[in-house]
Amino acid sequence: MTPAIEVRAVEKRFGNVSIIHDLNLSVAKGERHAIIGPNGAGKSTTFNLISGYIRPSSGEIRLNGDVISGLRPFEINRRGLSRSFQVTNVFARMTVWENVRCAVLWATGYRYGFWKNVDELPEVRRRTAEILEDIHLSHRRDVPAGLLTYAEQRELEIGITIAGGANVIMLDEPTAGMSHAETERAVALIRRLTEGRTLVIVEHDMSVVFGLADRISVLVYGRIIASGTPEEIRGNPKVKEAYLGEEAH
């Protein structure tokens, strides 16, 4: 079966500095794949490369078998890949409802339409309400997103990411800065919402990673040093040395 995401020999240089070298990564369809690694290892850069935010200097990235490297982010998004951001990245002056609705519009085919009343699109309304229900923000629907609490903004961020119905979801540190209880809630949310889809997640919280992921890739200094099931990663001496060792103090 074609993998959902396939990264082949991707390199990213900024000037003479190479921050990703020879990156190879394969994520099967329906898999929940976690990318871990120390700070500055290039996890977010990997996300930015796959989602089209930055272009690879060389190499190839495929989504469901089609080459997507070099495409613009919105073109990649239209092909069924959606990502969230590490720093909350919502539409601050718009309400929670409008935030999610904007993310629903392209997928429902209304695009740049300027001849239809946006409030009278039953499918858009239904899907927006569903997503709000899913992320437990229905009671906050008329609040401007900028006024939400931090945890609520993180949940909205996930809602915007999944709203378009993409089959590949990439979440960049979705639980960063959350309390223990909030993290548990968020993990349950992620598990439920990505059911039947492919998930790639960057995460620092090891309990989240080992609880959620089917497979884990370890990124150190712009290179994947190991890739496997949580058990394999736990037992891998290279990983222990490079990453888990310094965490398990």
Add this chain to the structure above:
Amino acid sequence: MTSTMTSAPDIAATPSGQALRFYGLWAIAAIALVVLPLVFSSGGSLTSFSLIGIAIIFALSYNILLGETGLLSFGHAVHYGLGGFAAVHLMNAVAARGWPIPLPLIPLVGGIGGLAFALLIGWVMTRRAGTVFAMISLGIGELVASSSLILRSVFGGESGITTDRTALPHIFGWSFGPQIQVYYLIAFWVFVAAMAMYALTRTPLGRICNAVRDNPGRVEFIGYDPHVVRYLAYCFAGFFAGIAGGLAAVNFEIANSAYLGAVQSGLVLFATFIGGTAYFFGPILGAILVTYLQLGLTNVTSVWQLYFGIIFIAIVMFAPGGIAGLLMMHRPLIRAGTLTMVIPSYLVAALPTLALACGVILSIETVARYTASEGDGNIINLLGIPFNATAPATWVTAAILIVGGFIVGRITWRRIADAWDRAGSIARDRGYLA
């Protein structure tokens, strides 16, 4: 819980209640447009209403860029002016060749003129937002304004191109000679254009424009190209600005280079910002106020632009949401029933603030009479009281008003803030204020 607290938001929340309020507002606006000239029927007020109508369309079109899409343009008058020239040229052609195009359709041609130029240059201009867009808009504005003086056959040079609106085919027996007929033509277009621009904000494109304003980077990751969104918004803004320009051409029976210059671009920015960009009706308020001041102040003082500047700076510093923002700030208080807690503090503060304003006006006028325009005479008429600009008594009065007004005013302004804290926290407890 009292009934007033629960009923007000409920009416707004139900679709039928919303629809009723929505159509009610537009019906009131339509009636106001029809009735206004019957109540104030002097020639002067008809001229004023016509100018205000044109300014409303122009300011609303500007807000498609500034308020809806987050694009700060310094050259919006280009589309207004080109719309005006398109209208004038067509009017002359219709008159010369006897085409069966009546005058009420001419503003639409102005709109097409504004749109055509937006389609042409918009793609390059909207590649980037922010400072890049602002700078390019300034450059394009200057470019078009200066070419209008060079390309004499199209723009008529310094004197512009004149036309005669009564030479077009008459419709319903209206010649459009009398100003009242022109007023109703403008009022019709104000209503149609305002309705269309409001409807635009309620479409998928309109919503995505807001998203691009708030966070263009994120928009790319929900399937949209922010460049395309900005371009479409720019084209719509150009189209409606062109309608305003076409109406101006009909109203003045001339189009000249002043239509598309930096002053005109600045005025529309002024009006939109003073009115408030966050609400649809903000630019309408701004257009009314700025046009009214422009017409009124020029008769009263020679330094009216100075007052414009002071008002603008005051709004930017103390009320960045504009007049609409100031008004809408009180909506949660009205709903929570705590508006009565702040009103008295406003009334108390009004007196020293007015004194301060009078002091400032008096000193500005004194300086102006002394230096620039001695021909105006030395008598300043303020609130019906004559002041002699050369008399030391006037200077002392101004100083007392400024210093006293400021000292007393500061105390009363603090009391407004305190009253607001109390009213706001109650409104917050009742769930009307986030």
